[in-house]
Each structure stands twice: as structure tokens, then as C-alpha cells.
């Protein structure tokens with residue numbers, strides 16, 4: 001079987017499949033049935049994927065899909081449409097430090113699932129769920145445009161935003177060269193000599209493409225399995241003077257010929273309106289309602305419990321208490337709402353206090369559909385950091401993977417559960 005040597009055969013196949021199965025046999029003393037099935041497309045004699053599955057007699061299961069670029073390189077065959085996600089990398093939220101429903105059974109009525117998207121800088125493809133990846137957009141459909149009147153030629157060039165990010169990435173862990181420093185200094189927000197008037201339509205920016213198959217909490221109109229999110233990257237719209245969001249729900253199977261060259265605006269009001277392309281590693285988790293929206297007696301019980309926890313901490317060995325003193329375990333930061341980009345779940349109101357978000361058409365309360373949060377976690381909410389990301393060398397890539405900072409760090413898109421096609425509303429915290 002012809003297989004690409006580097007990096008498909010080694011190290012990917014060895015590290016991601018063979019070693020995992022080997023360890024299961026060796027360390028867990030399991031008897032494992034192990035299947036390796038090459039997948040072929042059309043008459044191409046070289047497999048385009050290799051599927052690994054394994055089942056152990058103690059209950060372990062394992063699946064992995066290895067892509068084999070040799071299939072395309074050698075024969076020029078077309079890459080097949082990949083509508084099934086790869087089971088490549090996962091992100092795992094550790095269990096909460098306390099079982100909050102065991103402590104407060106009344107919280108069972110205030111539980112909801114959310115899907116953490118775990119965006120990480122990468123090279124998402126057109127059929128993938130992604131942040132700022134290529135959109136699966138029909139070639140014969142007009143691209144969303146911003147027709148609002150606002151300055152559209154003043155700000156940062158998108159090309160400069162990307163050049164700056166490349167310089168920061170390339171110079172990580174070393175001093176920047178004089179040349180790099182000089183170049184970065186030229187990337188300023190300023191008026192650009194472009195023939196774009198304030199009333200001219202400009203293409204909106206591709207922000208996220210989300211498939212229901214990947215994201216269990218993505219619920220849209222009946223039968224629609226794909227959500228495409230765009231925004232105009234000027235903080236100039238609406239009462240909040242922020243980006244303007246467009247949502248497009250689709251049936252993935254309806255899309256025929258895909259648009260090749262994706263339009264995009266040339267200028268943005270700030271780099272923080274431009275997401276960095278990220279692959280997603282969705283993971284469903286459980287959340288509990290924002291503290292300030294719980295019944296008062298429940299809030300009081302939680303506050304009393306947190307108080308007691310602090311006192312116990314102080315009684316402990318002094319050194320240990322000191323180490324933990326900065327960020328004690330709290331309902332708000334550790335037990336209720338997950339930080340980071342997510343679909344579904346509850347909204348935080350830490351900045352403004354709770355405000356109702358009701359549908360402007362039918363009055364139904366609108367939960368958040370998508371939350372774009374600047375950080376994936378912070379020191380207070382570090383208990384949500386996925387196990388796979390707790391490596392110092394990864395740190396900078398996982399804390400602010402998308403580079404998006406809107407509002408005071410949180411942009412939320414709320415949609416109507418009665419009819420997801422009713423106008424969405426934005427929320428900022």
C-alpha cells in the first residue's frame with residue numbers, strides 16, 4: 001500500500017494510532033481487536049484515507065482516520081468531499097472540581113449543555129467547521145455585503161493584520177529583528193488611498209462555519225445543518241458601535257458548485273475584529289445558570305458554601321493555602337459557565353448585570369447561540385483548560401487562539417428558539 005512517508009506514516013500513524021493501541025495492550029493488559037482499513041476513491045489505486053479501529057476486551061474503543069496525501073500527489077485524483085469529520089484531535093475539559101448538583105440538587109433545573117468549540121490556529125478546509133476558514137458558499141449566490149454608511153477605507157489593512165501575525169508567530173521565542181520591528185511599526189490604523197466611499201457596499205468577513213454534525217448544541221431551522229457567520233469588521237454599527245453580524249443557515253447537501261475565491265473587505269477598524277483561521281475541536285459540556293439569575297435562596301446557599309470553602313482553605317497548611325489563595329474555587333468561575341468560544345449554554349452578565357434578551361418579533365427569551373470570548377480561559381477559570389493544552393509550549397496558541405476581542409472580551413449572538421430565522425440579537429460583556 002502506498003502511503004506518504006512524512007508525516008503521515010511517521011510520526012502521525014505511529015503517534016496517533018499505533019502507540020495508543022500498543023499502550024492499551026501493554027499498560028492495561030487488554031486483548032485488543034485491531035482493524036486497519038484502507039479507503040479508496042474511484043479507480044485510484046492509492047488509498048486516500050486509512051481508518052484505524054480497535055476494541056479491547058476491557059471496554060476500550062479507539063477510532064482514527066489518517067489522511068494519505070500520496071493519493072492526490074501521485075495520481076492527481078480529486079480530493080473527495082469529506083463530509084464526515086476526522087476524529088483527529090480532541091480537547092477534554094477536566095471534570096468540575098465539585099459535583100455542583102450533588103451539593104445543590106435544585107441546580108438540576110438550571111442545567112443546559114453547551115459545545116465548547118476549542119478553536120486552535122490551523123488550516124481549516126472548506127468542508128470543515130472552522131473559525132475564519134473557507135466557507136462552503138455556493139458559486140451562484142451573492143456574498144453578504146455591508147451596506148451601512150460608515151468610514152470603510154480607514155483602519156488597518158487586512159493584509160497588514162495578517163503580515164503582523166506572521167511576524168509575531170515567526171519571532172516567537174526569540175528577539176525580533178530590526179527589520180521586523182521596522183515593518184511592524186508601519187502597520188498603523190490610518191486612512192488608505194482606496195476608492196471606497198462610506199456608502200459603498202463592502203464584502204463581509206467570513207467568521208465561522210459551524211456544522212450541526214460537529215456541534216451538538218447548534219440548533220437552527222428544521223432540516224438546516226450548517227451555520228455560516230459573517231461580520232462587517234468595523235466597530236461602527238448599532239447602539240453598541242460594534243461589528244454587524246449576518247447569519248446564514250443552510251442545508252449542506254444543497255450546495256452544488258462551491259465559490260472559489262472568497263471575497264473579503266480590504267480594511268478593518270481593528271485587528272481584533274479579524275479572526276485568525278482556526279480548526280475546531282468541539283466538545284459538549286454541561287453548564288449551570290449565571291449566579292445572579294438563580295433564585296435568591298440558591299444564591300445564598302452557594303455563597304455560604306463558598307465562604308465555608310475559603311475558611312477550610314485557611315485552616316489548611318499555610319503554604320498550601322497561600323498557593324491557592326489567589327483564585328479560590330467559585331461557582332461563577334469554576335462550576336457554572338465555560339469560558340472561551342462556545343455554542344449554546346448560558347450567558348454571563350458579570351459586566352452589566354442580567355438584562356433580558358427577548359425576540360423582537362415574538363418576545364421569546366433568546367439564549368446565546370454563539371459566544372466569541374477573547375480568552376479560552378484565564379487564571380480564575382483555569383480549571384476549564386483542556387487537558388491536552390496544559391503544555392507551556394502551547395500556552396500562547398491556546399489562550400487567545402482567534403485574536404477576536406469585541407465588547408469587553410465577549411460577543412454573544414442570541415437567536416430565537418421559537419424561530420431561529422427571527423432577527424438575531426447581539427450582546428456584549
Ligand SMILES: [Zn+2]
Nearest residue numbers: 146148232234
Ligand atoms: Zn459595516
Ligand SMILES: [Zn+2]
Nearest residue numbers: 359362416422
Ligand atoms: Zn422569535
